[in-house]
Amino acid sequence: MTHDEVQPLLDAYLDDELDLATGLIVQAHLRECPQCSAWLTERRAVLGRVHAAPLRYPLPAPLEARVRAQLRWPRHRQALGVPWSGALAAGLLVAIGGFLLGHSWPRPPDLRAELVSASVRAALSAHPIEVLSSDHHTVKPWLSGQLPFSPPVPELSGQDDALLGARVDYLGSIRVAALVYQHGHHQVNVYVWPRGAMRAAVPDDSQVDGYQLLTTQAGAFTAVMVSDLSAAELDAFRERWRATATASAAPPTN
């Protein structure tokens, strides 16, 4: 093999992609051709620097979470990137569509489906929390300004729970408060509305697609917690939440 024939093979030689016979021929040529062996040395140095430089883009953690959620709830993805007002409507359609497309819930789509849908949508959204504060003196007035009632906002501080903030969601045809808590690595969404304000039946404690739904009453309010925590952990969370909320509950403003 001539020099001109060997030269185009050097990259493949370096990558160990040549068959054995050709590799041996290139090796023999390299021993007697200073030009080729210098070229190979420089190439190795260049690639060494390419590999040493931080050029790989690391996977953003939120993207990984979105992909995982999307694989589990493929229909919800359609709400992504839709403006917020549209997202509400799309989310409702999606919840119904998800039911029609093979989710084998035993009963017609009820509040449980909407609650899980709202939680997943929040997790997928770029702004799952509209008022970002661990201080109930910030969160509660903000919610009161957005809603026709003033929900209890227990901080649950000093325990393994943290209040992250809140947003307003639309469930069962009314506006409800959605409080967002962190417990360990998990988030808990707590949906709160005045008792009796919603026409739909308050769901029983249940599990939907791996999400736990637990219901409680605190003073004049109904609250449903939705989380991927285990049933036992969420049950303990519910007790802490209810106890704190009942202790600090103010009567609703309407």
Added chain:
Amino acid sequence: MPAGNAGRTGRFEAVALPHLSAAYNLARWLCRNEADAADVVQEALMRALQYFDSYHGGDARAWLLQIVRNSAYTWIESNRPAGRVPLDGDELDAAMLAAQPMNPFTAQAAAGGEAASDAVALRRAIAQLPPEQREVLILREFEDLSYRQIAEVTGSPIGTVMSRLSRARDQLAAIVRGGPVVPASPIMSASPNGPASRVLAGGAIEPGSRTVPS
């Protein structure tokens, strides 16, 4: 969801999710901005799940990256009018690289100095490679795919992969040397399906280079 569906999704996750980082890196380099890359990855994973029944074992990473690559080009075509692909982020990334460590590699590089300054120039040089050279380079240097795997992912003959990789590396070599980027030397401009493609490991004689007697 029905148990069968959940099981299928679970199997898919076990096969595909270990390669999510590779998927994002490829999408990010092809789209050249973060938001588009994220959309492409999500789209590609949904598509892969849809076509999961057509995956019969084998190299899961190459299978997934092929879908990511195709999704990226489809996405670019349908969402960016020709000639309006923003080179966003690349300058910004370069500035950020210089300013703050993003990961242990960067921190290490900052200590060494050399790799970090390389990174700025190299990142820009790679971003400016023609897409067909860029994808081959990314798959080889960052994902460590074999020529055969790259040929599968890109749907090109192995000889083409080889010549595109050589040309891409020539560009980077010019950057590292600090000189102007020169076209590949004449000696390197062997035809993609020339003699090279017949001597690759694994009996790599692809359809493109086969001599068909008439």
